[in-house]
Amino acid sequence: MRPHVVAQVAVSLDGRTAGFDADLARYYAMATLWQEDVTLVGADTILAQEGLLRAAPGGDSRASGPLLAVVDSRARVRSWEVLRGLGHWSDVLALYADQTPARPPDATTRELVTGYEQVDLEEVLRLLGRRGAEVVRVESGGALIGVLLELGLVDELALLVHPVIVGAGEPWCGATVRFRHAGTEVFSGGIVWSRYCLD
Structure with missing residues (x-):
């Protein structure tokens, strides 16, 4: 049985995930509601934040x-050790396909290979x-969430508008x-938090 999948996304009124200053403090405060077992992220989301990740203070896994x-x-992500050391996650797992380019022979990141090209x-x-995961929270700029929605794999949608x-x-x-x-909640500054569940 698959875990409960929550897709969380910060959006503008016209449905964009970039081009505005998202209230990240509010976004991550709301993310704690689910106490997820797994945070599922696309490579594009990691790569878009790579500069910030490298500048973040190092630490240990949690x-x-x-x-x-x-x-x-x-196989575009290279900052595995940085991600592991941010102190947010217990560990990192690279999700690859059969046709994913070869990784360095000394790579130490755990891998799960499934699918052919994707x-x-x-x-x-x-x-x-x-493996015991009950809740997966998807954190994405939209592309990954869009694919999961198309596949019917999202149980709950949380929008920070x-x-x-x-x-x-x-x-x-x-x-x-x-x-x-x-449910819906309105915060200062006109930010609206709306949650939806699959029918």
Whole structure:
């Protein structure tokens, strides 16, 4: 049985995930609600923050923290040790496909290889469930969440909507999925937190 999958995303009024200053403190405070076993992230999200990651103070992994699983079909992420040492996660797991380019022979990051050209996300979730994961929180700029929605693998959607129109870029999702409203909260500055569950 696969874990409960929560997709969390900070968006603008016109459905963009970039081009505005997201309230990251609020975003990460809300993320603690789920106490996830696994944080699932796409390589693009990691690469977009690589400069900030490298500048972050080093530390140790957090034994009680969730596992960080990164979907990286093209083996572009190189900052595994930095991610491991941020103190947020218990460990990191690289999610690769059969056709993912070869990794350095001395790589020490745990790997899960599934799928041929792209990571098989359905199998990843099933395997994580077998390993004891009950809740997976997806943190993404939108592409990974969009794929998971298209595959019917999202159980809950949490949007932190910012009162700004970006007017450029692609919307974070193009899939059509019906959800049931589960709650809304309005914060100072007009930021709206809305949660939805799969029908």
